[in-house]
Amino acid sequence: MEKKTKITGPIFIGRSWMEYIKMFDLDLKNLKNQKILDCAAGASSFTSYMHKQDFEVTAVDLIYDKSPEFLQLRCQKHLQALIDALEKMKQEFVWTFFHNLDELKKHRIKSCQDFYQDYKSGKGKRYLKGDLTNLPFDDNSFDLLLCAHLLFIYDHRLSEEFHHKAVEEMMRVTRKELRLYPLVKHKGLKSTMVEKVTNSLSDNYEFKLVKVDYQFRPGGNQMLVISKK
Numbered sequence: 001m002e003k004k005t006k007i008t009g010p011i012f013i014g015r016s017w018m019e020y021i022k023m024f025d026l027d028l029k030n031l032k033n034q035k036i037l038d039c040a041a042g043a044s045s046f047t048s049y050m051h052k053q054d055f056e057v058t059a060v061d062l063i064y065d066k067s068p069e070f071l072q073l074r075c076q077k078h079l080q081a082l083i084d085a086l087e088k089m090k091q092e093f094v095w096t097f098f099h100n101l102d103e104l105k106k107h108r109i110k111s112c113q114d115f116y117q118d119y120k121s122g123k124g125k126r127y128l129k130g131d132l133t134n135l136p137f138d139d140n141s142f143d144l145l146l147c148a149h150l151l152f153i154y155d156h157r158l159s160e161e162f163h164h165k166a167v168e169e170m171m172r173v174t175r176k177e178l179r180l181y182p183l184v185k186h187k188g189l190k191s192t193m194v195e196k197v198t199n200s201l202s203d204n205y206e207f208k209l210v211k212v213d214y215q216f217r218p219g220g221n222q223m224l225v226i227s228k229k
């Protein structure tokens with residue numbers, strides 16, 4: 001029997017550039033001449049796509065010191081583990097962006113391949129190793145920061161202190177805005193960290209909940225936009 005992969009840390013996969021556009025309600029014509037940073041970018045194809053379109057995008061992730069081959073293999077393994085898990089819980093998700101598991105699988109394999117191709121030439125340039133709580137950038141280095149599928153979904157593993165530090169650190173390096181998605185864990189449960197983080201940082205930042213045209217987890221059709229006061 002084929003051995004199943006057991007995932008212990010955050011999963012290394014990536015949403016596609018099209019999912020990013022929808023999750024973060026991005027309008028490409030407003031992004032020319034904007035410096036964008038994708039935080040905890042994983043194997044997303046967003047940076048690859050945007051780079052090809054001549055946008056100025058950087059991606060940062062804890063394991064971008066690894067080789068392209070290592071990350072490609074990790075993505076393939078984690079993707080298969082995710083598909084196996086989803087097979088048993090299909091009814092817990094919203095099938096509008098993807099109509100079935102097969103579509104999701106093809107879409108995510110393509111993201112992983114696009115990421116791998118771009119990472120081969122962009123490692124150390126637009127793909128940089130970094131920890132969200134200690135980013136390797138000066139203050140106000142970017143216009144827009146995006147962060148998907150790390151904060152607010154691993155409440156059981158990532159502490160309130162981590163969430164707090166990560167948001168403060170991301171706000172340090174953005175000149176204007178940070179967008180976070182999603183705000184719900186599985187089964188549509190809202191992360192308790194959203195309220196904790198917004199309450200504790202409300203003196204310095206403005207927080208806005210914005211509805212977006214994307215949903216896979218039930219109730220996952222909102223992003224949190226944080227800007228400096």
Ligand SMILES: C[S@@+](CC[C@H](N)C(=O)[O-])C[C@H]1O[C@@H](n2cnc3c(N)ncnc32)[C@H](O)[C@@H]1O
Nearest residue numbers: 010011014015040041042061062131132148149
């Ligand atoms: C589930 S993936 C999300 C990828 C992508 N943002 C998306 O939405 O598809 C989570 C990513 O967070 C990265 N990660 C975990 N802890 C991190 C940290 N402290 N700093 C930076 N990246 C981290 C992992 O390596 C992984 O690639």
